[in-house]
Amino acid sequence: MTVVAYDVGVPMADGVLLRADVYRPSSGPGPFPVLLVRTPYGKQDPTILGVLDPLRATRAGFIVAIQDVRGRFASSGSWSPVINERSDGRDSARWAAGLPGSNGRVGTYGPSYLGQVQVANDSPLVAASVISYTWSNPADGLVARGGAAEVGLVTNWSLRLALDYLRRSGLSDAEVVRALDHFDADPLSAAKVLAALEMPVVAAVPPFGPPQRPLLIIAGWYDVFLQGSLDIYHRSDTASLIVGPWSHNNHTAQVGNRNAGLKADEGRLDLFGRQLDFLRDPPRRPEAQVFLTGVDEWRTYEKWPPPSRPHLFPVAGAFGFGPGDPVPTHGGNLLISPGFPPGPLDQARVESRPDVLVITGEPLTSDLEVQGRVTASIRATGSADLVVRLCDVDPDGVSLNLTDGIFRANGEAQREVDLWSIGHVFRAGHRIRVQITWSSFPRWDIVAHAKGPITIHPGSAVTLPNIG
Known part of the structure; x- marks a missing residue:
């Protein structure tokens, strides 16, 4: 009892x-x-x-x-x-x-x-x-990531907290519902409403x-x-x-x-x-x-990750984009809304777009074990953000996302993209795939002045920590 x-x-x-x-x-x-x-x-x-x-x-x-x-x-x-x-x-x-x-x-x-x-x-x-x-x-995964605003996460979290806050501010339940219920599917509009209601949002305070x-x-x-x-x-x-x-x-x-x-x-x-x-x-x-x-x-x-050696996956190519049609968020490390589920999802709908560069390796002859931080060193021209995503392609051609990251473009030619960490084994017969694109919306915000096309120059690579 x-x-x-x-x-x-x-x-x-x-x-x-x-x-x-x-x-x-x-x-x-x-x-x-x-x-x-x-x-x-x-x-x-x-x-x-x-x-x-x-x-x-x-x-x-x-x-x-x-x-x-x-x-x-x-x-x-x-x-x-x-x-x-x-x-x-x-x-x-x-x-x-x-x-x-x-x-x-x-x-x-x-x-x-x-x-x-x-x-x-x-x-x-x-x-x-x-x-x-x-x-x-x-600043690395709560209010921002790679310099881009985590608009989907912050808006979703603020909406969850809004009911009690607005009631304490004097609004009736009916007024609260009217203020929020039709903004669930539009994070940018929801963010504007939260700002108008003076709903406090979490700030990028120094880490403890x-x-x-x-x-x-x-x-x-x-x-x-x-x-x-x-x-x-x-x-x-x-x-x-x-x-x-x-x-x-x-x-x-x-x-x-x-x-x-x-x-x-x-x-x-x-x-x-x-x-x-x-x-x-x-x-x-x-x-x-x-x-x-x-x-x-x-x-x-005893301690993670175990020792590793770098496995370089080279990437190069070019792609264009249209700012009025952002690449949609589709799987990954998400906490947005029910319309954007997290996890590994079939990437066919993303990889078929002309504004997504897809680089696929040859079938692996043996297992490749990867544990630890994944990074991408990209030399690029063009002013758009870079979203880099690592995928595993099975023998049937199904591409599942493993991890990704974003780098907010500020005119730099050399861009270091942090894809965070994984613990994954690419099985023999599978292929490594990397997507490079300019947006993942509504997870991250979009730079209005971005221009294309984007060229990824030879010498660029994704580094995988290989255990073996």
Whole structure:
């Protein structure tokens, strides 16, 4: 049994009162460690409760405190994304450690923004954290990527947060619905409406350094914050890592057009149980468990990625474009709207366009294992952005995207494009394919003054970290 106390006051140092729901084991020897969660999405939101599963956590011998962050739902103060999370996190950890029945040991867990508040929280009272699917540097995958604005992500996220904000601003539910309901499919129009309503959006604040405590980082190859999660892992000496073939909101075996098998399903893995085990007793020696796409198997390493050597895939050619008809976003590391699903998708509709340069290698004579950061060094003429995408083409000719990146053109001839990281095996008989184009909309914004045609000169290449 679990006993719940609702809307418990959590005083901040500046006098603002936040509110938390506290879940306690109704029996057992006690005292208990406390799991602290801080969320902008509503501490009683069914989706949030489903992810956090406080009832199971209390059965496992934890007190769970789920708190609305400053300016959201039951908590007072003004909502300003990210800005107050460091100081509020410290005050909240102090409060959690002092809860009746607490043994003084505080752990934290939760995904996305709930993960970011853990990164921000440098309180020495927090003994361990499970940080899932979150960003590191806001300018690399949250508000921007490669200099281009992440208009799809920021607009989608702001729309989700808008209802509570606008209600607190005095609008009726009917007025809120009228203001937002017909903008879902048009991110640019939605962004203008959010600005007109003075809805705060997350800013590119400097990244927080990784907390100096045991961390378990959970990431997904198709998550919009993949590289941010990996960057937190790389900068910590105390972090363990789990990377699966998942997107931000889909942790099953089926993401996009690929089914990775039951061994990739979060529920079958009992990933939540592993989080609780970690928070109770972090391992003395961190390790990394990584799911390799292409062969669909888990690998375990002391540190990821393992040593590699560069495999260069040369690219060259030319393409034109028409600014009135941007290349559509089609799969990848997305968190936009239901009309733009994430993951690996058949790229035929993109690759058939005249404004997409497609370079395909010969069938591989043996497996090529690639683990780590993928980069492209491109010498180009033309003023348009460059979107570079890596794909795996099977023997039937089906091209599935693996990863991509964008470089905002500023007149440079030499352009270094960061495609983030992968863990993938190109099987024998498959072919490597690279797409180069000028847009991926509505994920990234479009430069109005871009001109073509674009020429990719010989000597340009995509570098794959080859394990072998």
